[in-house]
């Protein structure tokens with residue numbers, strides 16, 4: 001049963017730990033082990049402090065052969081899990097700062113990806129509509145495009161057929177189309193158009209199919225992090241942060257020794273020899289808490305988007321698998337796709353979960369009739385019950401608890417990004433990385449420096465000069481992080497809005513009816529109908545408020561009531 005639960009928890013993660021970190025069954029912290037771990041950590045720090053910062057970084061990343069550069073425009077990028085896309089409408093997307101539109105051609109059921117810019121007067125094609133013949137029509141003046149090659153097939157304001165034919169034959173009327181493919185449940189794009197893009201992409205595999213460890217079962221979760229590519233990837237290569245950032249704290253604000261597995265200093269963390277190259281690298285590391293201290297893990301980075309982790313226990317048995325994908329959408333924003341598979345009970349991420357208390361049980365008994373009524377409503381009165389259920393599983397508890405982990409990561413990553421922007425210094429000067437636990441961050445930064453130009457290469461015209469500072473509300477926003485990208489969540493949110501309106505309307509009619517029954521009932525000494533109608537009106541108002549709470553879960557992590 002735990003295995004099934006673990007799988008469900010993992011696949012329901014719409015925003016999940018960027019670490020692949022495992023947190024085990026809470027156990028009482030062993031003071032002796034903790035002290036010796038602290039001493040070991042201190043010694044290790046002292047030993048490493050003796051080396052220069054630059055040398056420390058070099059230790060973890062062997063020098064690369066000169067001239068081996070990663071080309072940011074010659075790689076497949078994940079755009080969306082296919083299940084997140086709207087199959088009936090154009091989907092607005094972005095990668096490397098390029099604005100894209102993807103739609104499903106109804107004639108052949110193939111996804112098409114075009115630049116989100118109409119060649120006529122540059123209106124967004126994502127405002128348009130998919131036609132029955134498989135073309136995408138621009139909403140501004142009705143030009144229509146073949147999604148396969150971007151060619152213009154219709155210009156409605158042409159004076160005659162010959163003029164239309166001439167204009168459609170001009171390369172200037174052609175929309176820009178990009179190579180795309182569906183693999184491992186994801187729509188991928190190759191961000192170079194034309195013959196060059198077609199040729200280069202044809203023989204290139206997507207990162208997930210390159211993974212020697214194979215693909216993972218279950219559904220992808222996906223969020224768009226409000227932080228840049230580098231801080232997002234650093235967080236991924238820094239697994240031990242989970243022991244503090246995602247730990248539980250007691251009322252005094254101290255690490256709760258009973259609720260956390262207890263950290264253990266990492267002694268093993270290095271780049272596998274000979275793996276650092278333009279297309280990525282492999283890091284290997286041990287455990288970092290008392291539950292996973294015996295594991296040996298490998299993280300395979302396939303540039304620029306994939307980190308595939310495999311954790312083995314001390315006996316060499318599978319412990320935890322994680323597949324995480326990243327795609328830089330624009331400066332300061334990054335897509336993150338997640339899939340986790342826990343092979344053992346102690347590998348289940350416990351942070352964010354909480355024990356079911358007797359009060360919870362009583363509460364669930366009291367709310368059981370309302371829950372059944374809600375389920376009945378979803379099954380019988382919504383446009384697409386299956387899709388609404390998927391959306392509810394992403395956006396409301398327990399699935400939405402994954403947002404809490406994401407919030408913790410985002411607040412830390414955003415802080416790092418803003419401070420690095422302020423300091424405006426090379427990472428080796430801004431960061432002090434004296435412990436083996438920092439080797440993953442060094443490895444990633446070294447790969448960026450040696451092979452990828454030190455930063456993301458954005459599409460022409462995209463300037464990375466905007467401040468990365470975002471308000472807390474923007475950092476904790478859920479709508480732009482996930483909901484607007486997910487057709488299931490958008491459908492669920494829309495249906496909840498309808499339900500709220502219906503609850504409010506029902507309460508108005510019931511109140512009016514109750515008043516009428518009270519007046520007429522008084523004449524016949526009949527009070528019961530009026531009382532029942534008034535009670536139902538009150539229940540409808542309570543229901544409307546509950547539905548408002550549910551909608552808020554899809555919009556923000558900032559509490560709806562009280563201090564934001």
Ligand code: FES
Pocket residue numbers: 118119120121122123138139140141142143
């Ligand atoms: S801008 Fe697209 S048809 Fe005019």
Ligand SMILES: [Fe+2]
Pocket residue numbers: 014390391394395482483486487488489
């Ligand atoms: Fe969703």
